[in-house]
Amino acid sequence: MAGFVTTKVESLYIHVPFCAQKCAYCAFYSEPSGGDLINRYVAALIRELELVADDLKPKTIFFGGGTPSLLNLRQWEQILRTLQRLNLTGAEEFTVECNPATVSADKARLLRDFGVNRISMGVQSLDEALLDRLGRIHTRDMVFKSFDILRQAGFDNLNLDLMFAIPGQTMVIWRATLAEALALGSEHLSSYEVIYEDDTPLFAQLKAGEFDVDDDLACDMYEELIECAINAGFQQYEVANFARHKTINHQLSTINLPALACRHNVNYWRGGSFYGLGPSATGYVRGLRTKNWSNTQLYCEQLEKGKRAIESREELPPLRRAGETAAFGLRMNVGWEFEEFRGTTDFDLRQEWSREMEQLTARGWAAQDAQRFQLTSQGLRFADAAAELFLR
Numbered sequence: 001m002a003g004f005v006t007t008k009v010e011s012l013y014i015h016v017p018f019c020a021q022k023c024a025y026c027a028f029y030s031e032p033s034g035g036d037l038i039n040r041y042v043a044a045l046i047r048e049l050e051l052v053a054d055d056l057k058p059k060t061i062f063f064g065g066g067t068p069s070l071l072n073l074r075q076w077e078q079i080l081r082t083l084q085r086l087n088l089t090g091a092e093e094f095t096v097e098c099n100p101a102t103v104s105a106d107k108a109r110l111l112r113d114f115g116v117n118r119i120s121m122g123v124q125s126l127d128e129a130l131l132d133r134l135g136r137i138h139t140r141d142m143v144f145k146s147f148d149i150l151r152q153a154g155f156d157n158l159n160l161d162l163m164f165a166i167p168g169q170t171m172v173i174w175r176a177t178l179a180e181a182l183a184l185g186s187e188h189l190s191s192y193e194v195i196y197e198d199d200t201p202l203f204a205q206l207k208a209g210e211f212d213v214d215d216d217l218a219c220d221m222y223e224e225l226i227e228c229a230i231n232a233g234f235q236q237y238e239v240a241n242f243a244r245h246k247t248i249n250h251q252l253s254t255i256n257l258p259a260l261a262c263r264h265n266v267n268y269w270r271g272g273s274f275y276g277l278g279p280s281a282t283g284y285v286r287g288l289r290t291k292n293w294s295n296t297q298l299y300c301e302q303l304e305k306g307k308r309a310i311e312s313r314e315e316l317p318p319l320r321r322a323g324e325t326a327a328f329g330l331r332m333n334v335g336w337e338f339e340e341f342r343g344t345t346d347f348d349l350r351q352e353w354s355r356e357m358e359q360l361t362a363r364g365w366a367a368q369d370a371q372r373f374q375l376t377s378q379g380l381r382f383a384d385a386a387a388e389l390f391l392r
C-alpha cells in the first residue's frame, strides 16, 4: 500500500470482553464475568500495551466490547494511567462504549479527566418489552439518566446505538424510539438492522419458528431512520452512521464528512492501519492482519509470559487487500474518488473492477462520474451485497 513505511500507527482499538449478561442477539466475544478474571485481564492488557506502544501515536482510541463501562474505577484508572505512562494520550478522538446500566458520575468524570472525549451508548431500543426481548440489562429510564450524567461530566460528543427490525418491533414502536432518541440531541447516531448470527438465542428462536422475518418492514424502517435522522439535523455518512455539524474536509482523509463523524471508524472504512488489543481483537498494520485469541484465559496466559496473544497472522495479497478496502469504503456515502483509491491501494478501480461497477450502476445501486464511484441510496440499503462484488 502506498505511503506505509515509517510513520507510527494512529489508531488503537481495545476490546473489553466482559458483559453483565449475554444479549440474545450477540455474537461478539464477551462473557459474563467478574472479580479476579477482570483484574487479570487488566494486567494482561497493560502488558500488551507496553509491547506495542513504541509503534503507536494514536489519533483515535476506541474501547469497545463487551461492555467497557463494566470495569470499575480502579481498573479504569490503571489502564488510563498506563496510557499516560506510555505516551499514548492526546488522541483527537477517544471513545468508550458504555451500557446505560453501568454509567456513574464518578466513572464519567474519571474518563473525562483522562482525555476520553466521546461516549458511545448502546441504547438499542427505548421500548421496555423489546429491551427485555433482546436480553439488555438496562431500562429506558437508565438511558435518559446516563445521558444526563454524561452531559454533566462534560461530554459534548455522544453517540447512541439503536437497532431496528427487532422481532416484535412494529413501525409505531420504531417511530417512537427514533423520536425519543433524536430528541435527546446526541451528536452521533448509529443504527443497525438486527442480524441473526449462528449460536445466538435469537437465531435459535428464528429457526424454531417463533417469529418470521419481514424484509419489507425492515426496508421501511431503514427509510424511516434516514428520513427522521436527516430531519433532526443529521447527515448520513455511512450505511448505518449519522453525524451532526457541517461538512468539513476531514483531517484523516481527503474526503468531506460531517465534523463529528466517528474518525476511528472512518479510518477502518478508508483502509487505514490500526492496532487491535484485547481478546478476539483484530488489528491491521501495514498490510498484516492479526487476530488475538478469543479466549480471555488464554489471552492472559500468553501475556503473562510476555508474548502477544495472537492466534493468527495473515499477510494479504495486494489485490485482495485493495478489494477489501474498496468494499469497506463503498459503505460510506462518499464512495471512492478514483485518485484517492489509487493513492491508498496502488490499484485503479476503473481497471480492476469496471465490470462490477457497470453491473451496480445498471441495477441503480451505484453512480459514477469522471472522478468518483459511489453507491446510491438504494445501493446503500444493500451495501453488503454490493461490496461483496469487489472482494477478490
Ligand code: SF4
Binding pocket: 018, 019, 021, 022, 023, 026, 027, 028, 030, 065, 066, 067, 099, 122
Ligand atoms: S452488551 Fe453488547 S457485547 Fe455485551 S452481550 Fe450485549 S450486545 Fe453483546
